[in-house]
Amino acid sequence: MISIKNLHASVEGKEILRGLNLEVKAGEVHAIMGPNGSGKSTLASVLAGREAYEVTAGEIKFNGKDLLGLSPEDRAREGLFLAFQYPVEIPGVSNINFLKTAISEIRTYRGLPPIEPKEFLAMVKEKQKLVELDGKLANRSVNEGFSGGEKKRNEIFQMAMLEPTLGILDETDSGLDIDALRIVANGVNKLRSAQRAFIVVTHYQRLLDYIVPDYVHVLYNGQIVKSGTKELALELEEKGYDWIKSELGEKAGV
Amino acid sequence: MSTVTTISDTSAAFLTHFEANAGSLFGETNLRRKAAEAFAAQGIPTRRTEDYRYLNLELLLKKSFGFRTELMRIPTSDDVAKLALVENAIVLVIVNGVFVPQLSSVDNLLAGLKINTIADAVVTDQTCAAHYAKYANVNSDPFIALNTMLASGGVFIHVAKNAVIDRPVHILHIADNEVASVFQPRHLVVAETGAQIAVIESFESIGPVKSFTNALIEVAVSENAVLDHYRIQAEGPAGHLLSTVQGSCAKGSLYNTYTFSLGGAWVRNNVNKVMAQAGAEAHLYGLYLLNGSQVCDNHTIVDHAQPNCLSNELYKGVIDGKATAVFNGKIFVRPDAQKTNAYQTNKNVLLSDDASVNTKPQLEIYADDVKCSHGTSTGRIDEDALFYLRTRGIGQESARRLLIHAFAEEVVDKIKIESLRIFVEERITAFLG
Known part of the structure; x- marks a missing residue:
């Protein structure tokens, strides 16, 4: 699905990612954990194509294509979806109109005929249920005046509508109470399939109780320093990130 | 008089034209003479005139603008049909500042609605005569003085007490001439107590010849009357438009203006409303879309003279190319105008490095129990x-x-x-x- 090799990326001249390697296959869920400043959100931004992030070395293949050569919109059209840590409010653009435009452009890119209005509305109705999103919210301006939880649910709703092959969740759990977290995680779980992969970026293990990953990676200083299964997340929760730091320190000392 | 000796050639040309034609202009000559004096005292504003500092009017008007308002070519009914904006409107066509009855739909009017040429009405209709030039003060602005001095024609629209007119009245201005000319249409709308109507003014130009339209409309909104006043400014690149709205809002009335500046080489809007009696409400909406070297200058004055009135103003602009936008919003709250609610917002988006905006809210508040706010923002696309x-x-x-x-x-x-x-x-x- 996606293969990241030796990825180096900087923001304003400061190197954040320093040789990151990651291989994700269809159907898998990978969690990326790490302390603040380790480069987790930078990874999510680089994958989505945010311009402020400069890739200085490395390559990313997404379904065989050179991801870094694609514009943000083409990445989305190729099946990549980023659920934002801080979803943007867009006054005046209705959620529905926005999704209709997005789906229409994605379908045009893929050479598919336009979606029938009836089919689109049925889809909206069905996918809203997935994250228990009120029908009224769908008709409001994108994220405008939404609560934190509503914004995150709206991200998952959009993901459900756009049906990506790779979903990246950037700290989707931040700022959520336990009920909202459960709803969001449920939505994601319903979207899991053999054809779809997820990269779940999170600081806390809590989310992984609900979205159970196949693999857990620890990001530190811009590199993946430790990989394992879901048990690694529990170990991190128990021992804290200092454990990784000291373990790395010992290695360096050997 | 010292004012006469310092007057510019351009201003003098307007006065000379007036002297030569005073006898043939409609209405009271005395009123026009007073306007001429007021104009002579003010003159065409220069860039040193604060309220007109962003417009080089002297330079524009010096460039061989004549006064020929006679019709070289009357637009066809096809031309007019193309410029119709709204289904089922009563369309009144003004070409080069003069009302053209054969292109207008004045027969078959609705009960409670009276439409006449301003030239006729100001002489034959007591209501028109009583309201005409009562609101637009010739000493407050040189272009009000100029229009009052040289007004060439226009319409009088009267809505009777409690009449609810369900068809909009569309005043369609067309500038279409073979020599660069100045046009001075003049209108008066009187909505009597409890009346309700929508008036649309649109401004269009045909052809490549430069025009300068100095349009003035006085609007009297009586007690509990409701008036929606739309203005669509869509002239071509040769069109220059200065458009003054002078509104008076009586007790419990609602007067809304919607100004859409979508074309023209340059547009200057003076939208002035006096909250003349308690409990009046007014909304001022504006949208300007500018490109190339267009200039759009919006000046508004909301004068809260009486208590318990509400005014709300929202102007937004999108500015591309080398275009310039100006927004100046004055709000006066007089000492008697307690419990005033007055709000003002101006927001702009700049689409290019060479586009510019000058925005200035100006609130003068002399009452102490009021709610007033203003805000402006200018930025790029988010x-x-x-x-x-x-x-x-x-x-x-x-x-x-x-x-x-x-x-x-x-x-x-x-x-x-x-x-x-x-x-x-x-x-x-x-x-x-």
């Missing part, structure tokens, strides 16, 4: 929003269009006439390319 849309598969250009459209929508949404709203939507789409 990059975060643009990126967000792109990550959903929406291309950069269409994301940009979507955002600008959404920005304008807040004003467009206020239009209550569906076909007019669609017209403005289409103009926005065309503007965004």
Whole structure:
């Protein structure tokens, strides 16, 4: 699905990612954990194509294509979806109109005929249920005046509508109470399939109780320093990130 | 008089033209003489005149603008049909500042609605005579003085007490001449107690010849009357428009203006409303879309003379190319105007490095128990929003269009006439390319 090799990326001249390697296959869920400043959100931004992030070395293949050569919109059209840590409010653009435009452009890119209005509305109705999103919210301006939880649910709703092959969740759990977290995680779980992969970026293990990953990676200083299964997340929760730091320190000392 | 000795050639040309033609102009010559004196005292504003500092009027008007308002060519009914904006409107056509009855739909009027030429009405209609030139003060602005001095024609619209007119009245201005000319249409709308009507003024130009239209409309909104006043400014690149609205709002009335500046080489709007009696309400909406070297200057004055009135102002602009926008919003709250609510917002989006905006709220508050606020913002397209849309598969250009459209929508949404709203939507789409 996606293969990241030796990825180096900087923001304003400061190197954040320093040789990151990651291989994700269809159907898998990978969690990326790490302390603040380790480069987790930078990874999510680089994958989505945010311009402020400069890739200085490395390559990313997404379904065989050179991801870094694609514009943000083409990445989305190729099946990549980023659920934002801080979803943007867009006054005046209705959620529905926005999704209709997005789906229409994605379908045009893929050479598919336009979606029938009836089919689109049925889809909206069905996918809203997935994250228990009120029908009224769908008709409001994108994220405008939404609560934190509503914004995150709206991200998952959009993901459900756009049906990506790779979903990246950037700290989707931040700022959520336990009920909202459960709803969001449920939505994601319903979207899991053999054809779809997820990269779940999170600081806390809590989310992984609900979205159970196949693999857990620890990001530190811009590199993946430790990989394992879901048990690694529990170990991190128990021992804290200092454990990784000291373990790395010992290695360096050997 | 010292004012006469310092007057510019351009100002002098207007006065000379007046002296030569005073006898043939409609209405009271005395009124026009007083306007001429007021004009002589003020003259055409220069760049040192604070309220007109962003417009080089001397330079513009010096360039061989004549006064020929006679029709070289009367636009055809096809021309007019193309410029119709709204289904089922009563269309009144003004070509080069003069009312053209054969292109207008004045027969078959509705009960309670009276329409006449201003030239006739000011002589034959007591109501018209009583209101004419009562609101627009010739000493407050040189272009009010100029129009009052040289007004060439226009319409008088009267809505009787409690009459609810369900067809909009559309005053369609067309500038179409073979020599560069100055046109001075003049209108008066009187909505009597409890009356209700929508008036649309549109401004168009045909052909490449320069025109300068100094339009003035006085609007008297009586007790509990409701008046929606739309203005669509869509002249071609040769059109120059200075448009003054002077409104008076009586007790419990509601007077809304919607100003859409969508064309013309330059546009200056003076929208002035006096909250003349307690409990009046007024909304002022504006949207300007500018490109190339267009200039659009919006000056508004809301004068809260009496207590318990509400005014709300929202002007938004999208400025591309080397265009310049000006917004100046004055709000006066007089000592008697306690419990005033007055709000003002101006927001601009700049689409290019060479586009510019000068925005200035000016609030003068002399009462102590009031709620007033103002806010302005000028910026680029929100990059975060643009990126967000792109990550959903929406291309950069269409994301940009979507955002600008959404920005304008807040004003467009206020239009209550569906076909007019669609017209403005289409103009926005065309503007965004």
